[in-house]
Amino acid sequence: MMGRLVRPRALVVGERIRFDGQVRVILAVSARSITVSDLGKEPRAVPPADLFAADDFEVFGGPGRMPLPSASLLETLPSAVLEKALWWEAHVLEVLHGLPPDAAPGTEPKPEYALALSLTARERAKAAELSAAGHKVSASTVGSQRRSYETGGVLGLADRRAARKTPKYGTVDAEVVAAMQQAISEAVDASTRNGAFLLWRTGEILKSREEAQAVELPSRHNFLASCRFLEIDVQPAHKGSPFxxxxxxxxxxxxxxxxxxxxxxxxxxxTDRRGRRLDRQxxxxxxxxxxxxxxxxxxxxxxxxxxxxxxxxxxxxxxxxxxxxxxxxxxxxxxxxxxxxDDYSELLPAVWRAVNDYGIKIKRRTYDSPELTPFRRQDSGVRAKKGLWEIHHDPYDVSRIWVRNHFGDGEWMQAAWKHLRRVPVPFGEMAWDHAARGLPEGTEAEIADAVSDLLARAHAGPGATAKPRRTARDKRVTARTRAAGSSSDVARAQPSSAESVPPPTEDESLAEVIPLGLFDPLEDPWRRK
Incomplete structure (x- = not known):
């Protein structure tokens, strides 16, 4: 399910690369430049950013780095299969880096896993360790698991055979199913509640059962799995403890x-250090x-x-x-x-949707692309998700989405929003949800026009139009979305405040001014006046 090799994990002296139409050899490596050979000329120093950005950049031989594994697919695995994969991950990481992922800071690798030893020697040591602990594995098995992890992350370590069997309630534990059934039966004669209450009640029932206390509600194995694959150490801090x-x-x-x-x-x-009239700057x-x-x-x-x-x-x-x-x-x-x-696309939030004749629907928005034509009304093959397709989206830019090609090598297919041209600047989910709440029966085009009008009014200023005054939420939404794209285009399309607000006339009546009373600190606040 993963994409093809795209680039190396690191560049070292002696590697052969293709750059600027030639096959070259890396002669020296530094932070600011990489020195490469140049046919018939003196060696050439190239900044790393220019080298990696070249269209023809390619590395010959040596292990490459795969794109990030699809951590969102981990939730499609049975809990036992995922637990086994995470168990293997800890041992594979010790083989690769000398230390398991839960090692305390400052811990030294065991002598048999010292990085000075060859990878083969470390794999043999791990096989011996696991066999002594009752898990009979060979060095070749450890090597196979190590290669699977380097190319597919935790998903590469999972036994995919178990995932092909789709039980009645998917991959949810039987204790969770029983607890949720009890929560639903309790709510039959009670006042109507939403799904959030049922999930909370299910958790409370699981806590009260001794045999189900160790059972956890299904959750998503994405941030931590990605960090482990990228060799990033995560050290959580307690809430409210900035120190x-x-x-x-x-x-x-x-x-x-x-x-x-x-x-x-x-x-x-x-606020104590805040100046005055900052909005005029x-x-x-x-x-x-x-x-x-x-x-x-x-x-x-x-x-x-x-x-x-x-x-x-x-x-x-x-x-x-x-x-x-x-x-x-x-x-x-x-x-x-x-x-x-592709790695950044992999890190975006994921949802699962069907590919219909008209495209893909997300929150009353329609996305489509010619690339989706062969997959319309087709089953993705992911049984745990009932044949739906994996979609990644950017919460701060609703202009496009990325669809994983489950029939290919897991590459991404980009689809654009159908009404992208109706809004002059990019915006996020917050602005869309705010406009949609004001139009509960509105069509997709009407909501898009409402968002466009919201952003235009926000840029024009409070006195530019005669439309109703913006609420506090209007201001908060527009402040966080108007800068998602260049606001200069909207500025050119909007009239200035002086052009849109007519000057006051002599006959125009003014509102009555009601003065406030003076505050008396010695007055009894409970005394009737």
Missing amino acids: EKGHIEKMLSSVGTLFVQFLSGFTGRN PLWSLLELQELLDGWLVARWQNRRHDGLRDPSHPGRSFTPNERYAALVEACGYVPVALSG
């Missing part, structure tokens, strides 16, 4: 004092702010000396992030490659 991630809080504070306070419309750390959109922040990070932050970046050999000198990164690249001997576009 546990002091380095993050310190960085946010530094960004605030070194960058944010220089912006027009800076609001201060809290020229304000940046979110996309413009992101561009400014990116430039500041490259020019200032990455070249700013940090007290926490020091070298034991030179304790009296602090280094910049760029200097420390360059030193680490020189020490490890390779340059890591960034995620591909």
Whole structure:
């Protein structure tokens, strides 16, 4: 179900690559440039970003890196199969990196898993360890599981045979089914409640049963599975305990004092430090702010000396992030490659939908593409999802979705929103849901026009039109969505405040002004007047 090899996990000296129409050899690797051979000329130094972005960039030989595994497909597996796959993952990670995923910080690898040993030696050691613990496996089995994990993540370790059998209630535990049936029967004669109450009541019933206390309600194995595949260590912090991630809080504070306070419309750390009439200042959109922040990070932050970046050999000198990164690249001997576009699509939220004659429907929006033609009204083959298709979408941009080709190699097919041309700027789910609530019986086109009007009114300002005053939620929604795209196009299409608001006439009556009384701190508030 996975895509084809797209790019390597890292580049090292001696690898053969294709770049700029030639097959070259990597001669040297540093943080700022990769030196490659050039036919009949002197070696050529190329910035890593330019090398990876080249259309003809390709690596010959050596293991490649697969796109992220489809973590959303993990929920289609039976709990026993998934538990077995996670068990294998812990052992495979110890073979690959010397430590299991739950190892405490500072833990040293066991001698038999030292990274100085060959991968074959570590696989033999793991086979011996598992066999001694009662799990009879061979070194070849460990190697096979390791290769499956490198190409497919946790999903590659799962026994897919069990997933082909579709039980009556899918992959839900029998105890959960029994508890939910009891919750439904209790609600027959009670007042009408929604599904959230039934899920809560099901959980309470499971807690009261001794034999079902260890049973958990179905949940989604996506963020953590992706982090393990990308070799990212997750260290959760307690809620309301910012001191546990002091380095993050310190960085946010530094960004605030070194960058944010220089912006027009800076609001201060809290309301006590907030200025007056900030809304009258020229304000940046979110996309413009992101561009400014990116430039500041490259020019200032990455070249700013940090007290926490020091070298034991030179304790009296602090280094910049760029200097420390360059030193680490020189020490490890390779340059890591960034995620591909397919990897980012893989990390987006997933839903399951049917591919109909008209396309795909998500929240009263229709998406379609010529690529979907061979799959219309077709079963995806994923039995645990009743033949539906895996769809990934961006909550902050409803203009397009990505559909996984379950009949191919798992590649993505992009489908655009049917009414994309009706709205001048991109927007997210929040704006769509807000407009849809105001039009419960509205068509897809009417909701799209309502969103477009909402964004246009937000940009035009409170005095530009004679339409009803915006509510607090209107302001909150538009503030978070109008900057999803360039607002300059909308600005050119809207009249200025001076053009749209007529000047007051002499006969125009003014509203009655009712003065407020003076506040008396010594007055009895309970005394009748």
